[in-house]
Amino acid sequence: MFPILPERPTDAAQIDTLLDLTFGSERTKKTVYRLRENVGHLKPLAFVVRDEDGVVLGSIRYWPVAIGEQASPAIMLGPVAVHPDYQGQGIGRALIRHSLYAATRLGHRLCILVGDKPYYEPFGFVNAADRGMEMPGWVERERFQVMELAAGALKDVSGMVGKPPRGKRKAA
Numbered sequence: 001m002f003p004i005l006p007e008r009p010t011d012a013a014q015i016d017t018l019l020d021l022t023f024g025s026e027r028t029k030k031t032v033y034r035l036r037e038n039v040g041h042l043k044p045l046a047f048v049v050r051d052e053d054g055v056v057l058g059s060i061r062y063w064p065v066a067i068g069e070q071a072s073p074a075i076m077l078g079p080v081a082v083h084p085d086y087q088g089q090g091i092g093r094a095l096i097r098h099s100l101y102a103a104t105r106l107g108h109r110l111c112i113l114v115g116d117k118p119y120y121e122p123f124g125f126v127n128a129a130d131r132g133m134e135m136p137g138w139v140e141r142e143r144f145q146v147m148e149l150a151a152g153a154l155k156d157v158s159g160m161v162g163k164p165p166r167g168k169r170k171a172a
């Protein structure tokens, strides 16, 4: 078993290296990165798995977003990454479960992501475009997903996903 631990400020460089390794250095050109620019990730939802030497083997982060004209608050899952040598051992699922549980306890009500449908569907994610949500750039429709963390949270929430209001951005 790999314990899930809160991310530390000193993990940042290792996480960048892990993300380059798993997603490639072009990763920042993706639409999701537009929503992350100049917005800090949510520190209470940033978790890692480390080996006994402190090397980061897995990481998950979330960003705050706002949906539609009402700027309904939501969180955006990702990036989540596991070092290639350690994939397929349950680390990714454990990071996702642990952080979604933490998000629910902290009172977050909606979570969106852009990712592989077969991987995220079992957690309870459903198609976000089907619920009238849009991303501010091109994403594959079937990869754009949303999940209620609180019952009924999706009711009356639709429209364009954007950055949260300025006061809630907290630079990273």
Ligand SMILES: CC(C)(COP(=O)(O)OP(=O)(O)OC[C@H]1O[C@@H](n2cnc3c(N)ncnc32)[C@H](O)[C@@H]1OP(=O)(O)O)[C@@H](O)C(=O)NCCC(=O)NCCS
Pocket: 022, 023, 080, 081, 082, 083, 086, 087, 088, 089, 090, 091, 092, 093, 094, 114, 115, 116, 118, 119
């Ligand atoms: C996606 C990722 C985070 C999963 O982490 P992991 O620790 O390898 O995953 P787990 O061990 O928890 O789960 C493995 C299971 O998920 C499946 N799986 C892994 N990636 C998948 C994907 N992209 N689509 C569908 N299923 C996937 C595996 O086939 C395996 O299934 P099984 O349990 O039936 O054998 C990891 O593989 C990774 O970092 N990939 C590169 C970066 C990436 O693509 N991140 C996010 C994807 S949206």
